Amino acid sequence: MTARSLFIPVTLFLVIAFLIGPFLIIVAASFSAGETLAFPPQGFSLRWIAKVFTVESFRASFGMSLFLAIGGTAAALVLGIPASYALSRYKLPGAEIVRTVVSAPIIVPGIIVGLALLRYIVVPFQVGITPALFLAHTALVLPYAVRVVSASLDNLRSDIEEAAVLLGSSRLGAFFRVVMPNIRGGIMSAFILGFVTSFNQVPVSLFLSGPGVRTLPVDMIAYMEIVFDPSVAALSSLLAFLSIGIVFLAERFLGFSRYV
Amino acid sequence: MSDASYLSLEKLTLAYGDSVAVANLDLTIKKGELIALLGPSGCGKTTTMRAIAGLLAVKSGHVRLDGADITRVPANKRAVGLMFQSYALFPHLSVYENVAFGLKLKGMRGPELDAKVQSGLKSVGLSNFANRRPAELSGGQQQRVALARSMVMEPKVLLLDEPLSNLDARLRLEMRTELQRVQKATGVTMIFVTHDQAEALALADRIVVMKSGKIEQIGSPEDIYNRPTSSFVADFVGFENIFPLENGKMKTGAGLVDLSGSLSSEAPSAAGLAWRPRMVTLGTGPFQGTVRGTSFAGDSREYLLDSPLGPIKAEVEASQPAHALGAGLSFDLPAEKAAPLSRFV
Numbered sequence A: 001m002t003a004r005s006l007f008i009p010v011t012l013f014l015v016i017a018f019l020i021g022p023f024l025i026i027v028a029a030s031f032s033a034g035e036t037l038a039f040p041p042q043g044f045s046l047r048w049i050a051k052v053f054t055v056e057s058f059r060a061s062f063g064m065s066l067f068l069a070i071g072g073t074a075a076a077l078v079l080g081i082p083a084s085y086a087l088s089r090y091k092l093p094g095a096e097i098v099r100t101v102v103s104a105p106i107i108v109p110g111i112i113v114g115l116a117l118l119r120y121i122v123v124p125f126q127v128g129i130t131p132a133l134f135l136a137h138t139a140l141v142l143p144y145a146v147r148v149v150s151a152s153l154d155n156l157r158s159d160i161e162e163a164a165v166l167l168g169s170s171r172l173g174a175f176f177r178v179v180m181p182n183i184r185g186g187i188m189s190a191f192i193l194g195f196v197t198s199f200n201q202v203p204v205s206l207f208l209s210g211p212g213v214r215t216l217p218v219d220m221i222a223y224m225e226i227v228f229d230p231s232v233a234a235l236s237s238l239l240a241f242l243s244i245g246i247v248f249l250a251e252r253f254l255g256f257s258r259y260v
Numbered sequence B: 001m002s003d004a005s006y007l008s009l010e011k012l013t014l015a016y017g018d019s020v021a022v023a024n025l026d027l028t029i030k031k032g033e034l035i036a037l038l039g040p041s042g043c044g045k046t047t048t049m050r051a052i053a054g055l056l057a058v059k060s061g062h063v064r065l066d067g068a069d070i071t072r073v074p075a076n077k078r079a080v081g082l083m084f085q086s087y088a089l090f091p092h093l094s095v096y097e098n099v100a101f102g103l104k105l106k107g108m109r110g111p112e113l114d115a116k117v118q119s120g121l122k123s124v125g126l127s128n129f130a131n132r133r134p135a136e137l138s139g140g141q142q143q144r145v146a147l148a149r150s151m152v153m154e155p156k157v158l159l160l161d162e163p164l165s166n167l168d169a170r171l172r173l174e175m176r177t178e179l180q181r182v183q184k185a186t187g188v189t190m191i192f193v194t195h196d197q198a199e200a201l202a203l204a205d206r207i208v209v210m211k212s213g214k215i216e217q218i219g220s221p222e223d224i225y226n227r228p229t230s231s232f233v234a235d236f237v238g239f240e241n242i243f244p245l246e247n248g249k250m251k252t253g254a255g256l257v258d259l260s261g262s263l264s265s266e267a268p269s270a271a272g273l274a275w276r277p278r279m280v281t282l283g284t285g286p287f288q289g290t291v292r293g294t295s296f297a298g299d300s301r302e303y304l305l306d307s308p309l310g311p312i313k314a315e316v317e318a319s320q321p322a323h324a325l326g327a328g329l330s331f332d333l334p335a336e337k338a339a340p341l342s343r344f345v
């Protein structure tokens, strides 16, 4: 083989190694028998994986993260589905501006979003930590919800709604009877994408977390500052496999990649 | 209400924003009539249908149906059916559920519903396809489902927007017969839009020819085909040689030219005359032309002639001897065969 023909396979290998490598290291480290987070792992044990389930703060913050991911995504969909519908079905003046504004949280760094929320909403209006987090996660997921739901609405002909109306349905009835069932796949996909995005979100939550109320990733960072044992690696591995599992099932049953 | 004006459009004006698509349209349709709406692209056919169905708000004028003014009645309360060109079947529902959709909204349930859906499916020959999804049907079958879905609702008027344009030629003929059969069997008042004059002539009781948001002519298929009243309609139905009249003479490329023969008694006020290619006499006559093009169409042969009058299209039986390109020919435009046009536009 010439150097030229080796170039592409070698680059490819390096890229994959770079992407997957850290993940494999973390997974390996979680099975370590040693007392500190280290690679290569010392021995093999499941003690750190077991320990994850006994740490009280992990349990609380996991609950909070789950609540934010499910509740925030659900709220984003409740707002995002009608918004997407209006954007795709009506030629609204300023629709492009709305689209851009709604997508802003994807482009603007989380740190800035977090700081802005803290400085201009949470502090001046005395919003509690949990409502603030809920609000922030809803706002963060909204662009994904609008995007994914819009994509599936654009693939749906609008004349079926008119057909439903002429068969006696009201406009609103037509939305629930013929639009919703046909964008179910898009909605589920938006939910999964929103869930994963919210669950893995760090910077915004970092700003808004407060005493006793944290999301799981923020809690993991806090934990690592005090204790440097492999339980964080174990928890990361568990979360990664959970995400992979969800996305795998979504792809399998919904054709997830069509919408994202 | 009388059956003679079952559906009437009165001074109907329709617009998209500020641009008027249909202006001051008057049309009266009898109960049970089968009307074809014929006209070039963009003339407002779909717009008119959508207004009758209630999907488009009326700017001014009235729509009356079965004695009631329905101008402001919402689309879901009008008892008007519309078959979309795209069929607009509900992709997530089976054929059975598609047909049952409107009936369920009417509150029909149980054996009554089932009987109605089954008979609807049977009437379009799709009883064996009840459990399929629309995506699993051919275009013609989807069309039948759409027809059954509209017909089970027993609409007062069924509108069809280019119902046959998505089908191949053979299926088109089949569906044409099907539509006619359903219409005769149920007596439903039907309006269908088409680009295809042959379709309109074959199916309709009356044809409405539209042009840029206005009605150009209304008449029986025979009227439209043989007695177009304007140059536009004449051109649309295949009169390819059209000349305006001025002081009883034809206005041509060679100036005012005397008619060959005399007009029938009803035509002296005509603003123009029109001949189908078949009405042109080739080989004899007062005019001279040169063959510029010829095409063979099985039974007949068409010639395009260059003449001082302008280009002339003529059609003769294929059994007659062929003329070569460039050959000089005399021809005639016999005035007594011409269709007199009362409007030249």
Ligand SMILES: Nc1ncnc2c1ncn2[C@@H]1O[C@H](COP(=O)(O)OP(=O)(O)OP(=O)(O)O)[C@@H](O)[C@H]1O
Pocket: B016, B021, B039, B040, B041, B042, B043, B044, B045, B046, B047, B048, B195
């Ligand atoms: N949604 C719309 N917004 C603005 N103008 C429209 C809209 N729909 C149609 N028009 C305009 O209204 C006029 C009539 O359109 P319409 O669709 O009724 O024509 P049509 O006779 O059905 O034509 P075709 O045979 O091509 O279907 C056209 O000039 C068209 O450009």
Ligand SMILES: [Mg+2]
Pocket: B045, B046, B047, B161
């Ligand atoms: Mg149209």
